[in-house]
Amino acid sequence: MGFYMENQITKSKKEIIRIITILILVTTIVKYIEFLFIRTDQTIIADNVITKIFCIIATLVAMKFCGLKLADIGLKWKNTLKYIGCGFGLGLFTFAISYGLEMALLAGMGKKPGLSVYITNFGLSGATSEVKLSALALIICVIVNIINVLAEEGMFRGFILKVVTERWGFRTGNYVQAFLFGIWHIVMCVLGVYDGQMSIGQAVIFAVGYVVLAGILALEWGTCVSMTGVLWVGLSEHFFNNFIGNFLHVVSNTGTDELQIIRIVLSNFLSLGIVLLINKKSRKDIKKE
Numbered sequence: 001m002g003f004y005m006e007n008q009i010t011k012s013k014k015e016i017i018r019i020i021t022i023l024i025l026v027t028t029i030v031k032y033i034e035f036l037f038i039r040t041d042q043t044i045i046a047d048n049v050i051t052k053i054f055c056i057i058a059t060l061v062a063m064k065f066c067g068l069k070l071a072d073i074g075l076k077w078k079n080t081l082k083y084i085g086c087g088f089g090l091g092l093f094t095f096a097i098s099y100g101l102e103m104a105l106l107a108g109m110g111k112k113p114g115l116s117v118y119i120t121n122f123g124l125s126g127a128t129s130e131v132k133l134s135a136l137a138l139i140i141c142v143i144v145n146i147i148n149v150l151a152e153e154g155m156f157r158g159f160i161l162k163v164v165t166e167r168w169g170f171r172t173g174n175y176v177q178a179f180l181f182g183i184w185h186i187v188m189c190v191l192g193v194y195d196g197q198m199s200i201g202q203a204v205i206f207a208v209g210y211v212v213l214a215g216i217l218a219l220e221w222g223t224c225v226s227m228t229g230v231l232w233v234g235l236s237e238h239f240f241n242n243f244i245g246n247f248l249h250v251v252s253n254t255g256t257d258e259l260q261i262i263r264i265v266l267s268n269f270l271s272l273g274i275v276l277l278i279n280k281k282s283r284k285d286i287k288k289e
Helices: 013-038 049-066 080-108 135-168 170-184 187-194 200-228 232-247 260-288
Strands: 114-117 248-252
Touching: 013 049, 013 135, 013 170, 013 187, 049 135, 080 114, 080 232, 080 248, 080 260, 135 170, 135 200, 135 232, 170 200, 187 200, 200 232, 200 260, 232 248, 232 260
Parallel strands: none
Antiparallel strands: 114 248
């Protein structure tokens, strides 16, 4: 397959484990400080941009320590527009289906659903910190989401997948980065308990949901890296998924985004299924050749 192999790292397995552990630990500490105390998500930014910028810097430091360049983790100009188009197309297709199903279910319940556009942050239990739609809010949302996907794709599907794959193989690397990516998102559940919006029991249930759903996407995007050798497909779909969740909401006469979880689960599984089918077909074509 097209998995990136430009630069082979020389670090031992123990050194790789140590580097990944430190990277995850320091970025997680910064993440929890921002989520629980700085609360950037409650401003017009509506996201935790300090953490994401720190993740980019920390990943670059880890890459430097391992002797890696941006091209080595999949950030290179190989068919960029083509792969970005694939990512956006995948997101548009799967969310068109999932939004349609969500509205159909609400209509079947007699709730008169419709679509509404405004900016919020994201959570499985519902979007919060609504910001009135304006040119400034839209620009900030786009910029923040670009920073977010560069940080998370660069750290998980870029650096971590690269170094683990070189020592333990792609399958192990993909599962490791997917698991860590899922754990990365349970801060939302800790925040829910901290703010008194969730009980511990509810937080545990939602934490499992975050690990599973984020893990599914991480496996898909890791597979996309293996197929293409670059981060662009996952990076662009990641951006689309975040932006559409921040921007386009389903409203009814009883609430907003009431069945959001169904929309997310369906789009995630559809997206993973499509990528796995394409990957399987590609492997068969290679064997034939």
